[in-house]
Amino acid sequence: MSWREGEACYCRLCQTGFVNGGKEATGSWEAYRAIPLVDMVMETFRMVSARDKHTVLTTVLPTDSDGKVLPFTVLRDRTGLDLNQVLSSPDAPEYISFEFMWQEWAGVFNNNTLFGPEWVRQAFASQSCRDIRGWYL
Numbered sequence: 001m002s003w004r005e006g007e008a009c010y011c012r013l014c015q016t017g018f019v020n021g022g023k024e025a026t027g028s029w030e031a032y033r034a035i036p037l038v039d040m041v042m043e044t045f046r047m048v049s050a051r052d053k054h055t056v057l058t059t060v061l062p063t064d065s066d067g068k069v070l071p072f073t074v075l076r077d078r079t080g081l082d083l084n085q086v087l088s089s090p091d092a093p094e095y096i097s098f099e100f101m102w103q104e105w106a107g108v109f110n111n112n113t114l115f116g117p118e119w120v121r122q123a124f125a126s127q128s129c130r131d132i133r134g135w136y137l
Contacts, residue, residue: 102115
């Protein structure tokens, strides 16, 4: 996993799989490269559920320099975690935990004024969080 957009495995096996049907099935390299991570996450949730334990997914949500929480597709494109696919699965986690890393974003964007505790409240109220809050909170 990497936060650098476009950074992923480019080995011969992955490239061949993408060219030989992966592109048609997924539509994009970013969606194709997310498959192994999503498969591993979902298999982990199935194993945990089979043992009568609760499933929880924790993730950091990406933001732009203006503090806007970016769509889940940006998370997929940057890290390979396709949150839309995970949450739409019948084996979706019971709980989701968002990490609002305001200190990290303040450093990344050199903006200690915008990124602080108040930004967390605003980010939590964003459309991205509202779309799934009814399911998990």
